[in-house]
Amino acid sequence: xxxxxxxxxxxSAIPTANRFPTSQxxxxxxxxxxxxxxEGTQIQLRKNKIKFQRITAIFIxxxxxxxxxxxxxxxxTMHLLKRExxxxxxxxxxxxxxxxxxxxxxxxxxxxxxNFQFITFENGAQAYTDNKITVEILKxxxxxxxxxxxxxxxxxxxxxxxxxxxDYQLTTDEIKALKRGDTLNKNGVVLGDNILDVxxxxxKYAYVTDTKKNLKIIPFIENADLxxxxxxxxxxxxxxxKKTFHCTTLQAADIANRSKAKQLMIxxxxxxxxxxxxxxxxxKTSFQNTVLALxxxxxxxx
Amino acid sequence: xxxxxxxxxxxSAIPTANRFPTSQxxxxxxxxxxxxxxEGTQIQLRKNKIKFQRITAIFIxxxxxxxxxxxxxxxxTMHLLKRExxxxxxxxxxxxxxxxxxxxxxxxxxxxxxNFQFITFENGAQAYTDNKITVEILKxxxxxxxxxxxxxxxxxxxxxxxxxxxDYQLTTDEIKALKRGDTLNKNGVVLGDNILDVxxxxxKYAYVTDTKKNLKIIPFIENADLxxxxxxxxxxxxxxxKKTFHCTTLQAADIANRSKAKQLMIxxxxxxxxxxxxxxxxxKTSFQNTVLALxxxxxxxx
Numbered sequence: 001x002x003x004x005x006x007x008x009x010x011x012s013a014i015p016t017a018n019r020f021p022t023s024q025x026x027x028x029x030x031x032x033x034x035x036x037x038x039e040g041t042q043i044q045l046r047k048n049k050i051k052f053q054r055i056t057a058i059f060i061x062x063x064x065x066x067x068x069x070x071x072x073x074x075x076x077t078m079h080l081l082k083r084e085x086x087x088x089x090x091x092x093x094x095x096x097x098x099x100x101x102x103x104x105x106x107x108x109x110x111x112x113x114x115n116f117q118f119i120t121f122e123n124g125a126q127a128y129t130d131n132k133i134t135v136e137i138l139k140x141x142x143x144x145x146x147x148x149x150x151x152x153x154x155x156x157x158x159x160x161x162x163x164x165x166x167d168y169q170l171t172t173d174e175i176k177a178l179k180r181g182d183t184l185n186k187n188g189v190v191l192g193d194n195i196l197d198v199x200x201x202x203x204k205y206a207y208v209t210d211t212k213k214n215l216k217i218i219p220f221i222e223n224a225d226l227x228x229x230x231x232x233x234x235x236x237x238x239x240x241x242k243k244t245f246h247c248t249t250l251q252a253a254d255i256a257n258r259s260k261a262k263q264l265m266i267x268x269x270x271x272x273x274x275x276x277x278x279x280x281x282x283x284k285t286s287f288q289n290t291v292l293a294l295x296x297x298x299x300x301x302x
Numbered sequence: 303x304x305x306x307x308x309x310x311x312x313x314s315a316i317p318t319a320n321r322f323p324t325s326q327x328x329x330x331x332x333x334x335x336x337x338x339x340x341e342g343t344q345i346q347l348r349k350n351k352i353k354f355q356r357i358t359a360i361f362i363x364x365x366x367x368x369x370x371x372x373x374x375x376x377x378x379t380m381h382l383l384k385r386e387x388x389x390x391x392x393x394x395x396x397x398x399x400x401x402x403x404x405x406x407x408x409x410x411x412x413x414x415x416x417n418f419q420f421i422t423f424e425n426g427a428q429a430y431t432d433n434k435i436t437v438e439i440l441k442x443x444x445x446x447x448x449x450x451x452x453x454x455x456x457x458x459x460x461x462x463x464x465x466x467x468x469d470y471q472l473t474t475d476e477i478k479a480l481k482r483g484d485t486l487n488k489n490g491v492v493l494g495d496n497i498l499d500v501x502x503x504x505x506k507y508a509y510v511t512d513t514k515k516n517l518k519i520i521p522f523i524e525n526a527d528l529x530x531x532x533x534x535x536x537x538x539x540x541x542x543x544k545k546t547f548h549c550t551t552l553q554a555a556d557i558a559n560r561s562k563a564k565q566l567m568i569x570x571x572x573x574x575x576x577x578x579x580x581x582x583x584x585x586k587t588s589f590q591n592t593v594l595a596l597x598x599x600x601x602x603x604x
C-alpha cells in the first residue's frame with residue numbers, strides 16, 4: 001500500500017518569494033490527507049497536480065496563520081468546483097467560527113458538509129480514524145495550543161493462504177476462527193499461523209511542528225518510519241528558538257535519536273536562511289538519516 | 303508625478319496554477335495603495351520587490367474571497383516585519399470582525415494601528431483622501447455589496463512663474479491673491495493667468511470589478527485616464543455573466559466607450575480561459591485601446 005508525504009510548503013511565518021508556509025499532503029493508497037494549510041496551499045496543490053476532491057480529511061495543528069490562512073480559500077474553491085463529498089477537518093475549536101464568519105460575509109453556503117473534529121490537546125488522544133489510518137494527537141509546547149499528529153496505518157486482518165483454503169476445504173466459520181487466532185485440527189493437521197499470509201507491519205508518520213523541545217512526546221512517536229520535526233533555526237540561535245517556542249536543528253535531531261526514528265525530515269525554516277543546506281548539514285552531525293522538507297518533493301514511507 | 307498601476311493578480315474566484323486572484327498596487331509618487339488582496343498577494347508583492355511597508359492604504363471592494371483572503375496574511379507579515387506606521391483599510395464593515403477573530407485566535411496584538419474606513423455603497427461617496435489622492439466609491443451590482451473605486455490625483459494650486467515673482471517684486475499677499483485667481487495691476491501691467499505655470503490636469507484611475515453591466519456608474523468614471531473593468535467572460539457567455547453578476551468583454555468595452563475612457567484594462571478572467579488573447583481581441587473589436595491586466599506588469603497613467 002502506498003504511504004507517502006508530499007511537501008507543499010515548509011517555511012515558517014514569513015513567506016519568501018519562492019518558499020510557501022507549511023502544508024503537506026499524505027497519500028495513503030490514493031486517499032489524500034492534508035496536514036496544515038498555509039496561505040497559497042491551493043496554488044501549490046494545482047502546481048503539483050493534486051486533485052483537490054480526493055482530500056478526505058484536513059488536519060490543522062494550531063491557529064497561527066502560516067498553518068491555516070490558506071484553508072478558507074481551499075474550502076471555497078472545493079465549493080466552486082462542485083464538491084459534494086463530506087470533508088473532515090481536525091482542528092482547534094476556534095477555527096469553526098473563523099471559517100463561518102467568512103462564509104457568512106460572502107453569502108456562501110457550501111455544497112458539501114464539513115465534519116469538524118475538535119482537538120483535545122493530550123498526548124495519545126485519538127483524533128481521527130477511517131478504514132486506512134488512525135491519527136493520534138501530540139501535545140506540543142508553543143505560544144498557543146498546538147498539536148502534532150501521529151498517522152498510523154491500521155492493522156490489517158491476516159489473510160489465509162488461498163492455496164490452504166483449497167487444500168483443506170476450509171469453511172467460512174473455520175476461516176473466521178483462524179483469523180481470530182484460533183488453531184484448528186483438520187484431517188490430523190494442526191492449522192494456525194502456519195497458513196496465514198505475512199502481514200506487513202503498520203507504518204507510522206509523526207508530524208511535529210511549532211514547539212519548544214518537548215521530551216514528553218517521545219513515547220508517542222517511537223519508531224516512526226518518518227518523523228517530520230520543525231527545525232526553525234540553526235543551533236547558534238538556541239536562545240531565540242526558546243524565546244519563540246521553536247526548535248533548532250540539533251534539538252530536532254535529539255528528538256529523532258531518542259525516539260528511534262528511522263528517518264528525520266526537518267522543516268519550518270526561518271526566512272533568514274537562504275541556503276537550507278546549512279540546516280541539513282548541522283542536523284546530520286547528530287542524526288545522519290535526515291532530509292530537508294522541499295516543496296513539491298514526495299517522501300515514501302518504508 | 304508618477305501614477306502607475308501594477309497588477310499582482312487578475313484571475314477570478316478559482317485560482318489556476320499560474321494566475322493569482324485579484325490584487326493591484328497603485329504607485330503615486332512612491333506612496334503605495336493596494337487595491338484588493340486575493341490569496342497569495344504577499345507572495346506576489348515579494349516576487350515583484352514591492353516594499354510592504356510603503357503601503358499606506360488598502361482598498362477592499364467586497365467580501366468574496368478572491369478579493370480579500372490574502373489580507374490577513376499580509377497584515378500579519380507587516381506585524382512580523384515590525385511595522386509601526388498606521389495603515390488605513392477602506393472596506394466593507396464586516397471585514398473588521400473577520401480580521402479580529404483571527405488575530406485573537408493567534409494571540410496577536412499588532413505593532414501598528416489600523417484605521418478602518420467603512421464603505422458607504424453610494425456612487426460618488428468619498429472613501430479616502432490624503433495629500434496626494436482622493437478616492438470615491440462606485441456602487442456596483444454584484445451578489446453581495448461591492449464597491450468600485452475612482453482614484454483621482456488632488457488638484458495642485460497653480461504656481462506663479464519664478465521669474466514673474468522677481469520681475470514684479472510680488473509680495474506674499476499678492477502671490478496668494480493671484481493663486482486664488484484674482485488679477486492685479488502692477489506698475490500698469492495686468493497680472494493674472496499670464497504669469498501662472500501650467501498645471502497638469504489631474505489623472506484618474508477607475509477600478510470596476512465584480513459587477514453586472516452597470517450604466518449608473520458612468521457619470522462617476524467619465525474621462526478616466528485608465529479604466530480597469532472586469533471582463534470575466536467572452537460575449538458568448540452573456541447569460542452566464544448575467545446569472546453570476548459579472549460582465550463580458552463587450553460589456554466592458556461598452557462602458558469604456560460610453561464613459562470616454564482613454565484606455566481600458568480588462569481582468570478578472572474566468573479560469574476557463576487559458577489563452578487570454580481571445581478576451582483581448584474580442585474587447586478590441588469594440589474599444590481599440592484595450593490592454594490585458596497581466597501579473598507583474600506596470601501600467602503608467604497619462
